[in-house]
Amino acid sequence: MNYYGNYVTRLIEELSRLPGIGGKTAQRLAFYILNMPKENVQQLAKSIIEAKENVKYCSICCNLTDQDPCSVCNNPKRNHNIIMVVEEPRDMAAYEKTKEFNGLYHILHGAISPMKDITAEDLRIKELLARLNEDTQEVILATGTSIEGETTAMYLCRLIKPLGIKVSRIANGVPVGSDLEYVDEVTLSRALEGRREM
Numbered sequence: 001m002n003y004y005g006n007y008v009t010r011l012i013e014e015l016s017r018l019p020g021i022g023g024k025t026a027q028r029l030a031f032y033i034l035n036m037p038k039e040n041v042q043q044l045a046k047s048i049i050e051a052k053e054n055v056k057y058c059s060i061c062c063n064l065t066d067q068d069p070c071s072v073c074n075n076p077k078r079n080h081n082i083i084m085v086v087e088e089p090r091d092m093a094a095y096e097k098t099k100e101f102n103g104l105y106h107i108l109h110g111a112i113s114p115m116k117d118i119t120a121e122d123l124r125i126k127e128l129l130a131r132l133n134e135d136t137q138e139v140i141l142a143t144g145t146s147i148e149g150e151t152t153a154m155y156l157c158r159l160i161k162p163l164g165i166k167v168s169r170i171a172n173g174v175p176v177g178s179d180l181e182y183v184d185e186v187t188l189s190r191a192l193e194g195r196r197e198m
Helices: 006-016 023-035 038-054 089-098 125-131 147-163 185-193
Strands: 082-086 104-107 138-141 166-169
Touching: 006 023, 082 089, 082 125, 089 104, 089 185, 104 125, 125 147, 138 147, 147 166
Parallel strands: 082 104, 082 138, 138 166
Antiparallel strands: none
16 A cells, blocks of 8 residues: 555665665665755765766776776785685775785675576676786685685685686684675684685
8 A cells, every 4th residue: 555655655665676675674764865855865866876877897806996997906006916806895895994905806796606596607707717817826715604605715716726826715713604794804804814725
């Protein structure tokens, strides 16, 4: 039943399509937006549209960026011989907050998951392999500790090790089954320091 009229109902429906947003949260957000000053709502709408129109994938690491290459890949002070492979851009951001890693990243945009019908071909693995060359000293596999993350790490290890490049995995310390974006900086730092060769 349409309790609030067509416009509010449509807003709630659109918000509920976002991941992790159920009906009640969508309703709460819709009412919050409706009570915001008009200028703030316009700024929110403008920032969403600008992000959609201007954000693209970095041609090197596949991170989301508004410049190509991204600021990390374009930074000459970083160690371009070490690449950390993560599942999502938010995982890279989590490691950047630790200020412990000075190499480059590669974002896969997911993990191998037969249950979700995600295969290796659906990930940015071809782009990773194309980046590897004689200057690449190490690839750190920092995928999640879930079954999907471990499967992805093992798959990548089998592809990269024959190339003669050192392959390491982040150490335990990151809780099993957790998303890296929710792990504190100290735990991430220790996991990075305690990585092991695969």
